[in-house]
Amino acid sequence: MHAANDDVYRPSDRDLLKGAIRQLAAQTGIAVIFAGLVNHGELVITEFVGTTTQGLKNLNVQPGEGVGGRALHQSRPVGVADYFDSHRITHHHDQAVRIDGLRTMVALPVLVDGRGRSILYAATRDRTSFGERTVGELNAGGERIARELQIRDxxxxxxxxxxxxxxxxxxxxxxxxxxxxxxxxxxxxxxxxxxxxxxxxxxxxxxxxxxxxxxxxxxxxxxxxxxxxxxxxxxxxxxxxxxxxxxxxxxxxxxxxxxxxxxxxxxxxxxxxxxxxxxxxxxxx
The missing domain is CATH 1.10.10.10 (Winged helix-like DNA-binding domain superfamily/Winged helix DNA-binding domain)
Incomplete structure (x- = not known):
């Protein structure tokens, strides 16, 4: 019997998110989808589809801040019809959101064993709402990410x-x-x-x-x-x-x-x- 000699190097979790949001963008037709991993309780947004600026790149989001931070803190999806007019969220990151012209936004926490490991965002540049089918596809995408992270863990x-x-x-x-x-x-x-x-x-x-x-x-x-x-x-x-x-x-x-x-x-x-x-x-x- 031989014990393992070498590491099984964990594939990049960022690459996992990148592939997942690309797939979701193709499936749903949503204008903007982005995501980030949660490390030591802090979200860092790193992966994007559909953004036109660098405003959100590597943005640090603390629990409770904005749409994503609230989703992370409450461990449940959070959505707003108009980001800037919403009184349900804090406005720590308005400038980063405004640069890319985003309005309607939803954030879904990716939970593994009850702990937030990533936040998945979907957004549009006009005031609208996401249909039930679209929300279902986003939820399914988040669940796929969660399953893969759990396997890697x-x-x-x-x-x-x-x-x-x-x-x-x-x-x-x-x-x-x-x-x-x-x-x-x-x-x-x-x-x-x-x-x-x-x-x-x-x-x-x-x-x-x-x-x-x-x-x-x-x-x-x-x-x-x-x-x-x-x-x-x-x-x-x-x-x-x-x-x-x-x-x-x-x-x-x-x-x-x-x-x-x-x-x-x-x-x-x-x-x-x-x-x-x-x-x-x-x-x-």
């Missing part, structure tokens, strides 16, 4: 665990540490299968491959597909077919089909035997 957490285990690699691993590695391996495979970022998925799979190791693998190792390995890793944790399906976004009957194929390849007569054989072949840690 989980990867960071699991890799941090593996680094601790790796630091103990010079000593014989006790049973508890082995179980930690096996759990982290299965969880990383799970998030690799559901992330929408192919680069992150590839990096996660590189770490899981090092966890298993191949230097001492026996000859004539049966070949499992990546999806079969995903399924077997979850089964090895004691998950039912339904639980595996929930983790990997599969139907329980599909999971059962994968397991039947796995047992045939490994010449196993039960799930437990399949796991044991797979570990002997270094297909699982």
């Amino acid at each position: 989980e990867v960071d957490h699991r890799v941090a665990i593996l680094k601790v285990v790796g630091s103990l690699a010079a000593e014989p691993l006790d049973r508890d540490l082995i179980e930690v590695v096996r759990l982290a391996h299965a969880e990383l495979l799970s998030v690799a299968s559901i992330t929408s970022d192919p680069d992150l998925s590839a990096r996660i799979l590189a770490v899981t491959a090092r966890l298993v190791g191949s230097a001492s693998a026996p000859a004539d190792v049966p070949h499992l597909t990546p999806r079969e390995t995903d399924v077997l890793a979850q089964v090895a944790l004691g998950c039912s077919y339904e639980e595996v399906g929930n983790r990997l976004a599969l139907q329980a009957v599909t999971v059962k089909g994968y397991m039947q194929a796995i047992m045939a390849k490994l010449n196993a007569h039960s799930r437990t035997e399949a796991v044991r054989i797979a570990r002997a072949f270094r297909l699982l840690p």
Whole structure:
């Protein structure tokens, strides 16, 4: 069993926002969409579609300030029909908003585990209102960002665990540490299968491959597909077919089909035997 030697470098969260707002702009036709990440409780607006000036670039917004700061403070969407006439918000950033000629604005907080991680804005240069469909698309976009951030956080957490285990690699691993590695391996495979970022998925799979190791693998190792390995890793944790399906976004009957194929390849007569054989072949840690 090998612990992870290298970092899984977290992809840029700013690039995630940039791609998300571009997609939303194409879907909704909204004139201006922008966003920023929240760090240490402070929002910094960095990503834009449709702006014509640099007025909002790298603007720092504290909780409670303007539309976005209020959305961050209250952890709920906040909208105004006319930014400058609104008495519902503070006017700390009027000059930055005025430079780009924005009027109607809505800000949606992107929440991960109840904590604001980003603010997503939509705006127009005339006084109008956003329709229900448009608001629904904006909410869906915010949810996609939140899911991806949550996945990235989980990867960071699991890799941090593996680094601790790796630091103990010079000593014989006790049973508890082995179980930690096996759990982290299965969880990383799970998030690799559901992330929408192919680069992150590839990096996660590189770490899981090092966890298993191949230097001492026996000859004539049966070949499992990546999806079969995903399924077997979850089964090895004691998950039912339904639980595996929930983790990997599969139907329980599909999971059962994968397991039947796995047992045939490994010449196993039960799930437990399949796991044991797979570990002997270094297909699982």
